Amino acid sequence: MSGHSKWNNIKNRKGAMDAKKGKVFSEIGKLIRIAVKEGASDDPASNPRLRLILDKARAANMPKDNIQRALDKGMGRGAEGRVVQEILYEAFGPGGVALIIETVTDNPNKMSSEIKFALSRNGGSLSGPNAAQFLFTKENIDGSLQFIPNMILPLSEEDAQALESLVDAIKEVEDVEAVYTTAG
Numbered sequence: 001m002s003g004h005s006k007w008n009n010i011k012n013r014k015g016a017m018d019a020k021k022g023k024v025f026s027e028i029g030k031l032i033r034i035a036v037k038e039g040a041s042d043d044p045a046s047n048p049r050l051r052l053i054l055d056k057a058r059a060a061n062m063p064k065d066n067i068q069r070a071l072d073k074g075m076g077r078g079a080e081g082r083v084v085q086e087i088l089y090e091a092f093g094p095g096g097v098a099l100i101i102e103t104v105t106d107n108p109n110k111m112s113s114e115i116k117f118a119l120s121r122n123g124g125s126l127s128g129p130n131a132a133q134f135l136f137t138k139e140n141i142d143g144s145l146q147f148i149p150n151m152i153l154p155l156s157e158e159d160a161q162a163l164e165s166l167v168d169a170i171k172e173v174e175d176v177e178a179v180y181t182t183a184g
């Protein structure tokens with residue numbers, strides 16, 4: 001009967017379910033922060049988009065603490081009175097693809113180490129300021145600033161898969177808002 005521990009089965013099942021919930025909660029948290037920023041209000045009565053996202057959060061059984069944290073970050077209030085900052089990170093990924101990573105955080109030191117960790121584990125490297133930004137043009141699309149690549153870089157199938165896993169790893173970091181690439 002080796003390998004048939006009931007606790008081990010429960011632990012594995014619960015771990016998988018918790019990972020799925022965490023991913024859903026972080027996605028909803030990002031949507032809440034974006035809705036608060038664009039609506040300039042954390043009041044659901046005056047921000048219809050926020051109201052819809054809060055309904056979605058309640059349907060997913062998202063804890064009130066997580067919702068409140070996302071609302072505070074969207075309004076620029078951080079934990080324990082810290083100031084929330086928008087930080088752009090520039091990096092290069094597989095095949096020489098340039099990346100711009102947009103974050104909103106109240107702890108820049110923690111954020112930079114999380115970004116560096118995600119990049120190093122997935123074949124990317126953090127670059128210095130303005131090393132990759134010149135490859136993009138900032139455009140106002142639907143009321144938000146987005147980075148549009150000036151030149152598209154074609155990738156091999158292998159590099160494209162590696163880039164996809166890199167972008168997924170970066171997006172799993174809680175305070176990452178958006179990732180822009182020059183990949184084709």
